[in-house]
Amino acid sequence: MTATIIDGKAFAASVREKVAEHVTRLQEEHGITPGLAVVLVGEDPASQVYVRNKGKQTLEAGMNSYEHKLPAETSEADLLALVEKLNADPAVHGILVQLPLPDHIDEEKVINSITPAKDVDGFHILNVGLLGTGQKSMVPCTPLGCLMMLRDQLGSLSGLNAVVVGRSNIVGKPMAQLLLRDSCTVTIAHSRTKDLADVCRGADILVAAVGRPRMIPGDWVKPGATVIDVGINRIDAPEKGEGKTRLVGDVDFDSAKEVAGAITPVPGGVGPMTIACLLANTVTACCRANNLPEPEGLTA
Ligand code: GUN
Numbered sequence: 001m002t003a004t005i006i007d008g009k010a011f012a013a014s015v016r017e018k019v020a021e022h023v024t025r026l027q028e029e030h031g032i033t034p035g036l037a038v039v040l041v042g043e044d045p046a047s048q049v050y051v052r053n054k055g056k057q058t059l060e061a062g063m064n065s066y067e068h069k070l071p072a073e074t075s076e077a078d079l080l081a082l083v084e085k086l087n088a089d090p091a092v093h094g095i096l097v098q099l100p101l102p103d104h105i106d107e108e109k110v111i112n113s114i115t116p117a118k119d120v121d122g123f124h125i126l127n128v129g130l131l132g133t134g135q136k137s138m139v140p141c142t143p144l145g146c147l148m149m150l151r152d153q154l155g156s157l158s159g160l161n162a163v164v165v166g167r168s169n170i171v172g173k174p175m176a177q178l179l180l181r182d183s184c185t186v187t188i189a190h191s192r193t194k195d196l197a198d199v200c201r202g203a204d205i206l207v208a209a210v211g212r213p214r215m216i217p218g219d220w221v222k223p224g225a226t227v228i229d230v231g232i233n234r235i236d237a238p239e240k241g242e243g244k245t246r247l248v249g250d251v252d253f254d255s256a257k258e259v260a261g262a263i264t265p266v267p268g269g270v271g272p273m274t275i276a277c278l279l280a281n282t283v284t285a286c287c288r289a290n291n292l293p294e295p296e297g298l299t300a
Contacts, residue, residue: 042072094120145273166209218255
């Protein structure tokens with residue numbers, strides 16, 4: 001059997017289209033334009049690319065984008081002062097401080113200084129607690145994107161065995177909470193898990209978020225399982241020429257696609273969904289701030 005390949009690029013485009021439709025409605029019916037502020041400290045090249053893409057896609061969806069680029073030497077106090085200003089700005093509905101921050105800045109302190117209702121990353125400790133207790137919260141973008149793809153692929157997730165490999169605060173833990181909320185039986189596995197292969201083989205839903213290239217081979221995948229590969233790993237690709245590289249996931253795609261029922265590729269799977277869900281979260285935050293109904297199909 002060859003798996004259905006889940007097209008994250010097309011799915012993300014459909015999410016962005018829904019976001020843009022909702023933005024138009026907010027503007028026409030209420031005179032409100034959602035606004036997203038993105039803060040970048042320093043000159044990390046990967047972060048610069050992310051921030052540029054976020055700004056571009058925010059504008060394409062019809063929203064306002066506010067970019068704040070600060071030098072790497074910016075003090076923690078100055079960054080906290082900027083967050084305070086954005087917290088108080090009614091035109092800003094979502095705030096994202098790009099991570100990682102320079103070493104002299106306490107990341108947790110900065111994240112927890114963002115007003116929880118504007119925390120479109122869903123990283124604030126209050127949002128983490130709300131998600132964990134099944135209450136309305138801002139949900140981290142990557143797990144939200146994975147959940148949308150799983151629901152689209154499978155319909156109800158109720159009763160399915162879900163294994164999340166990886167226990168990060170950004171992906172693994174919130175992913176497990178979302179799957180639990182959709183009534184899956186959830187296992188969080190990680191580098192110290194005993195018999196990881198057998199644990200994975202029990203998964204109807206396998207989410208890989210460890211950051212280790214092609215760590216999960218096809219014979220760890222249950223026949224017919226839905227595999228969501230969150231990993232984005234750059235490896236050498238001598239077959240493409242000297243010094244060339246390419247991106248691979250945490251799952252060995254070639255062997256896993258022969259066993260799985262459905263699988264996300266890398267690139268073109270989960271990756272494009274993350275920014276699409278950031279835009280979705282910004283619209284959600286804007287609706288909540290204005291006591292308006294939330295956009296259908298764009299929240300958890
Ligand atoms: N850096 C890499 N991914 C992310 C993300 O999802 N949010 C933030 N704030 N920083 C990141």
